[in-house]
Amino acid sequence: MVWRRFRRHRAAMVSLVFLGLITAFAFVGPFVWPWDHTVSRDILGNQPPSLQHPFGTTNQGNDVFAQTMRGTQQSLKVALTVAVLSTVIGSVWGAVAGYYRGRVDAIMMRVVDVFLIVPLIVAVAAINGNVRGGTTWYAVALIMCLFSWATIARVVRGVVLSLREQEFIEAARAVGARASRIIFRHLLPNAAGPIIVAATLLVAVAVLTEAALSFIGFGIQPPDISLGKMVEGSRTAAFTRPWLFYPPGILIVMICLTINFIGDGLRDALDPRQTMVRR
Structure with missing residues (x-):
């Protein structure tokens, strides 16, 4: 009964899928991505997003995509x-x-x-x-x-x-x-x-x-x-090199939003007095 009521909460179900994708990105992604979060001499510094580095690179030579995966993993x-x-x-x-x-x-x-x-x-x-x-x-x-x-x-x-x-x-x-x-x-x-x-x-x-x-x-x-x-x-690069600033910031917002929607869905599903079906 709780699962059926939770499934009716569409925002919670969508958030659950998004949270699963974020978790897979954080914990499975590093095993298949060719770069890691550390500095590499093979990476050119301060490069904009490209097919090889979707989130660009830092001045030191870090792949921002790999850093984002590692950062999400540690935060989670x-x-x-x-x-x-x-x-x-x-x-x-x-x-x-x-x-x-x-x-x-x-x-x-x-x-x-x-x-x-x-x-x-x-x-x-x-x-x-x-x-x-x-x-x-x-x-x-x-x-x-x-x-x-x-x-x-x-x-x-x-x-x-x-x-x-x-x-x-x-x-x-x-x-x-x-x-x-x-x-x-x-x-x-x-x-x-x-x-x-x-x-x-x-x-x-x-x-x-x-x-x-x-x-x-x-x-x-x-x-x-x-x-x-x-x-x-990357706080000083929000406008000059946005690929350094926005990916981690957006992920923080997405994680918190999905968790809050999931908590809202669980509250409705576990509350026997709740009869409203969320749309």
């Missing part, structure tokens, strides 16, 4: 890692707080409040700039995850506070089910809808955050590359 890896880890941590934290309530809930939610009031980009930039190895994609992803789980924790807590008063939870308590079983076997599966939607939207937030960090110099650094780093490196 960061975003997916942040989404998965933050969703797991935030879901468990919020479910435990919502189930136990009282003093446990108060203490755990004050911790969440601390992470929520800290500006994400400022915090990640401060930590990333002082951590050895912070320029690698997985270090960037782990540091971003530290400050991204709190939003999901608050969403899950609100859902669990409602679910814990339902009859099936009372029945589980009556038969002697342990708290851990109730949380992981009953509460979290029934909160899957909001969790999936929040996790989907977190992917888009992570893509934008990584791009912003790379743009200000605290994200992935050379010799590796990301979409944000490509935009930062």
